[in-house]
Amino acid sequence: MRLAVRELLRRPGRFGVVGGALTVLVLLLLFLGGLLDGLYLNSTGAVRTLDADAIVFSDDARQSFLRSEITAELRDRIERIDGVDAVGGLGFALLGVQIPGETETSDAAVTGYELASDELPDPPAPGEAHADRQLADAGAAVGDEVLVGPAEVPLTIVGFVDDTNYLQQGGLWVEPGTWRDVLAQNRPDAVVPDDSFQALVVRVSDGADAEAVAASIDEATGSTDTLSETETISAIPGITEQNATFTAVIGVTVFVAGLVVALFFALLTLERLGLYAVLKAFGGSSRTLVAGVVVQSVVVTVVAFAVGAALTFALVQIVPSGIPLQLEAARALSTFFSVTVAAVIGALVSLRRIIKIDPASAIGAGA
């Protein structure tokens, strides 16, 4: 073990190539992970912020908010079901928004809602909106009157909320009447009748099983499709495909990291055959030698991760704000864990060769 650490300290240059390659791979992994998280969070904030135990769609909507419609009569039946504690209407309108003083139109998701959550305050007064922080980054400020859609419906921003976007569009959270008004003026084809919503947010009573309540709702109405928060997020257009694509790219990159480490230590082991034979002749066990290789691979990975993470952090500072890059601690941890495991497995590829080294080969080996 000491031998392995001393080599790292005294011959750091030997590990420069593998360390450099791993650093680049860590940078790539954190960058890809950051993009995935950024895209995911920016698409799903509106659902995650609701604190919903279940979300009710009409069963012909194919789990899409924009195609769904829940009538007041349905809502009334749902509210009476055992285990249902609170029900709130929900509706979206995806439109452009003009921020005073800004030349470019920003994208916004005007969301009508009824239930406050930990992140979301009570609905504001008619004609007012809580805006997502993304719109503040686009130039909006509290007190600004923004103009929504081609009909330029005015909304006054009364405060900002975090992480509430829908499909990369900045959330503008309004009371249901204002949402209906925005829809009526900009999207007359998509208007839902008064007292109807696109979907319902359901919170279940303490101790009630959300899954069972969701099943009861669909059974009682016969015309709804009730999803959990996770299922609702998966149903957001593109989310599943996006996750699968990024996960595949990240998986391949982790595999490449393992391969790089395996190749490096396989070559290093070849170079060390003579040394290992001598150490075995002097009583060194294969276990001690393999442990040394594993320690070296872990130390190189830890250093590469630290440098790669620092570089990623620096890179994030210069990435244009339009790119939805989000560095999450959980992502950094999972990247560290997966790269370290890949490196250890890679290092263990040399296990067989080290075990097979015959200490007798140290004798008769010429200079």
Add this chain to the structure above:
Amino acid sequence: MSSPPALHLDAVRKTYRSGDEEVVALDHATLDVGRDELIALVGPSGSGKTTLLSVAGALLEPTEGTVEVGGTDVTALSDKERTAFRGREIGFVFQAVNLVPFLTARENLLIVAEMNGGLDSAAKKRADTLLDELGLGHRMGNQPGELSGGERQRVAIARALMNEPRLVLFDEPTSALDTELGEQVMDLIRREVKGRGVGGIMVTHDTRMTHHADRTIEIIDGKLQHPARSVR
């Protein structure tokens, strides 16, 4: 009761398979090496010198016969026990010297203790004493790349003596040295073998160095030509 010899080989045979043929590398070799005796082993290439050294050093199991080091039958030990025994009881000086290039002279000695789980203050003291005695006290902090060929060979000898072995095996210890340095190293080897009471076998091609040994034994086609018993 007299103490057992450093090495006792009794009718040791070692064969290899080469295709369908059986190659006899060592043919009923019988040999005793006393506790302060240095033996020179000479012979042409392929005569079995390396095999004899490997068998004597518990690096290779014989096909037949008995190998005892300091009275312990090493052929009766398991692989694990034999590795541990080797670490404790046998020292090696290899032809290629093979010091660990990124360790200092002192650390190259301590690695032997470390590999055998005995890196304590006594081991450190012993490493310092050995290096002092071999005239390397002022070089103990230097890495092999900073040492001369003779100094490296002396470090290798000190390393072989580190665990107070009963038997030290020298594989062409002077092959990379000029005559003057070779003589100095042989003087040192002889002095250490005699002074510490260990048995030594030195494989060499260099007939100029054999006069340093108590006996010279020739091996041809795996057979020891002069398997005389050593004088204690």
